[in-house]
Amino acid sequence: MKPKYSFPTIDQNPDDADGIASPPPAEDRYRAPALDKGLDILELLARQPQGLTRAEIVKEMDRNASEIYRMLERLVARQYVLRSLSGDRYSLSLKLFTLAHMHPPLNRLVTQAIPIMEAFAQKAEQACHMGVYDQGNVLITAQVNGPGTWSMTIRVGVHVGLVDTASGRVLLAFADASRAQQMLAQHTALEGEVPIESDALAAALGIIRQQGYFERDSLQSFGVADISCPIFGPDHSALAALTCPYVRRIDRHVGPDQKTVRLLLQQAAQALSLTQGGFAPASRHT
Template identity: 50%
Template sequence: MLDDAHDRYRAPALDKGLDILELLAATDESMTQAEIAKALGRSPNEIYRMLDRLVRRGYVARILGDRYELTLRLFALAHQHAPVRRLVSQALPVMRTFSKRAEQACHLTVYDRGRVIVVAQMDAPSYWSYSIRVGARVSLYNTGSGHVLLAFATPQERALMEAEREDLAEDKSRPAGLDSRLAAIRAQGFETMPSFQSEAVFNLSAPILGPGDTAIAALTCPFLPRVDREDVPDREAALATLLEATRELSIVLGKGIDE
């Protein structure tokens, strides 16, 4: 009776897609459509449309003309984002300490469907600061946060991020020399760049790292130089303080201290 009850709520198309994903996940090598069909006890025509949809949605990649393999999209869905509530609760005290020491604002960002989204923000302790509101969505290509999130992604994750970005309505152009810039950012561990949005602001961005040294978030200081005081930390000092903050958060949020 229990099996009969479960059968009433079966979704054959969903079952078919999950069967394909589970098969490819358990296989070290790519497979042809015919091989997948044989392994699942189905005809090639029966799984053609499902394979096509999985490829279009980025869960499966078609390689060498007629072979299929699993992408890292499922991995990204499961591991790319730490739970936002925990991420923010752990980050806010560290962000508060950074802002007090550097006398600058800062904000925490994560990757979200082709853009960078601000999930936490901390004002500078003085009256003067530059900040971005929580919930703001900004570009992957022309922000320090976006560069850091791209630089500290795996090649497969980066390809997925950029493919999702291509679906956005605005500005689709990929900056020249982006790959070499991202390589430099990964090598040095941070990004420093003039703001593309505001004069006088200089973005300082560093990754919060998870397993495999991939970024689960980025912490950015939109550095605003002060000309009325000489006792305020300069840009180099603010960057050093920012890197201390991201190292601390990387340990707290799962990178560990085994290196």
Template identity: 50%
Template structure:
């Protein structure tokens, strides 16, 4: 990353008479451009040419040329198709999975989730809050020819998915709005009010079991993985599908009980 040629004098030198938005108070234009490049490339599985990056970002070629080359040198971006296109490398993914708390959670959860998937013949995934969404950080699939599963790295709407609603339900109700602000969601009062009754019911039941809002024939079974404060730091979800010859309700009850045991172990 490149630094600008001057140094910020720090908070003491700011004009305190002019209100500043928190997002703009300590600007670092070079860093912002580098992050913009990464975010643009994250949406493009085949990568982009330099001209396409310039067009999407709405900047001049000279503003991103050196930044793009530094990202290549540092290994965050790779040249593809003979060097004419740029795409994200796996470095950001590797850095994310090396983050100690996340790595420990996945390392402990994965073998238990694999056992669950084989025993119950259903897939399951582990979700944590991340920048206003839920993100799938681990997944396990049953043995067999067919499977229905969540994708590791997939982002989930906290207000519209079983995992997201379970994450919300198992936060302290009096601190939920503040928790959401920490997660990157502001002004959620109206949305929380609309689902307050449902969240209270989920808390009372200790799990959320309901038809999927995304897929017909799928029942989302979500249980909290509780932290030291008894709030959910993660959620385990089984996207349950009925198998021919198996009692649907009995199978779901068995999956719920097994998932609760797994979450308690974590």
């Protein structure tokens, strides 16, 4: 939106009859080129799971080789970037993820979630994980393995799709309307994402809200049923999603069936919601 008023810049004469120049855009007002270069490198490497050589980084960023070299050396020294043993390839370390987990609200949520998730895994004999919304998709922040031989796990720190996963749909379903629109606007499709039409997505989210949980055969893995429940905060929206990739047993052991596992997951999500000052209506857990 155009400013209602404008003021003279520092090097401009306020009495100049030619008028007053508008201030520069906010994003250009306080430039820090060195910081921008470092952040550009981190964002580039974040999209490359196998890392990149220095020459590839220079080419992708279209910058001078010497300035990229200096920046890479500092990022390596500060342990944000790792150099391969052969010295010719650079990749992102987990330091940014570690810093994110030092953020008190997320750190507290993960710390309080782990014992509840471990108790669920023992009772259900299934793995579970917790995801939160992050920059258009879902960030997996905690993972607990099942006690048996067979379970489906996902790495902590990875991003999964917002629209085609159980966790993503639960987070969307239990966000207020304006927040859900913002999440969808920020969403960027990940590799292998299963697309869905907007009308079909809206209908699916309505069913999730009515049921209070999500349950369906996984779109990502055969033989797995995704079950996901919201973890509510004080504002009654979902802070996170607690998800169990229910593996149908192929051995002779008879464990809890899918319905029992879903009820256990709902109880775990409700218990964790209470630790966050939120709650889940009783009708959603019947």
